[in-house]
Amino acid sequence: MDRITAAQVFNRICELGSLSAASRAMGMSRPMISRYLAEMEDWAGTRLLHRSSRKLSLTPAGEQLLLQTQALLQVADGISQTELQQTVAGTLRISCAHFTTKRILNPLLQTFLNQHPALKVEVQISNQNVNLVADRIDLAIRVTNELDPNIIARRLGDCYSVLCASQRYLAEYGTPQSPAQLIQHNCLHYSNFAHGFWQFNAPDGTPIHADIQGNLSVNESSILLDAVLNDAGIAMLPILDAAPYIAKGQLTALMTEYQPQPLGIYGIYRSRLHQPLALKLLLEALKTAIHSANQQALASIGVETP
Structure with missing residues (x-):
């Protein structure tokens, strides 16, 4: 962990009197501010701040450490930031x-x-x-x-997606013409995002939820790609994964007028x-x-x- 940054965080907390104020002033998340403070206390081996619902105050150890961190940052400020940032x-x-x-x-x-x-x-x-x-x-x-x-x-x-299936799968099970027809197909889905439905934007921009069901759910898009190439069903794939196979004719893009909602x-x-x-x-x-x-x-x- 960067001790210079930790010292800066500690000083700002002491200066502004709260972790939330230090978070806003430093452009850091509140949990990150808390982690830096926790690391400072781990290094010091003792509590540095008294915490109450109204305010923060320094412990005796915190008062001593504040003097040290202020001196440390004065030394650090003497380093040419321009030279460092250009490297x-x-x-x-x-x-x-x-x-x-x-x-x-x-x-x-x-x-x-x-x-x-x-x-x-x-x-x-x-x-x-x-x-x-x-x-x-x-x-x-x-x-x-x-x-x-x-x-x-x-x-x-943005990560854009496209519905895909192989020609063999479509020849055997038919080609869906609307999101509502997807429930009749084996829809292979990415487990981190799908919750029993896929989301689309209709040609007029109206959001659509299409119910789906399928026998494969995984958290890695490359596995879905392999399954679709092997005629297992329909999948909503990242367009960066699917485009080369669509261009070669190994996969068919379905219902392109209905745009899957991008991530x-x-x-x-x-x-x-x-x-x-x-x-x-x-x-x-x-x-x-x-x-x-x-x-x-x-x-x-x-x-x-x-």
Whole structure:
């Protein structure tokens, strides 16, 4: 954990008198402020603040530590921030799911590293939420429409989906012409999002909930892709996964006039303050790459860019 940042958090809490005020002033989530304070108390081996429903006050140990953190930050402020911020170096630790790694991060990563030879990137592939502080993660990339309001995040783009099936499946079971007919088919779904229905926007923009049922539910889109390619049923797949197979004729896009509701793609990080230049540049590169990839994928299957 970054002790300079922890010292800054502790000082702001003492200055403003509450964790919530420090959260607003520093652009950090309230839970992150609490974690930094907890780590400071772990390092000190004692309680630093008296907490009550009305106010916070320093313990004797907290008063001593405040003097030390103030001195530490004075030294840190003497370091040339301009020089540090212009150096794209060090290590960026990134957490993202397999789909996000394969279709969003990996296509741009080698070019990004070639542009910044002093930088190292460590990628942790996981579908699980991570503790950015405890796991020392600089950036988590997540696809969701249910973002925790307490975290610091930047929307990087949208994850569009498309209904797909193989020609063999459609020849045997028929082609649905409307969302209401999906209940008659084996609908394979992504377990983290589907709750017995799929959501669409009708051609006039009206939201539609279509009931579905199926014999396969998984939390990895590549498994759904394999199942659909093997004639198992209909799936709502990320368009970045499905587009190459639709273009080759291995899959058929269904009911493209009914648009599945897109999901947001977010970059999640610890603080808006004092971001490493490498992180800022990577976020911009990801935003540009996602927009470009979506345009190409949508155009390749004849769907107008939303």
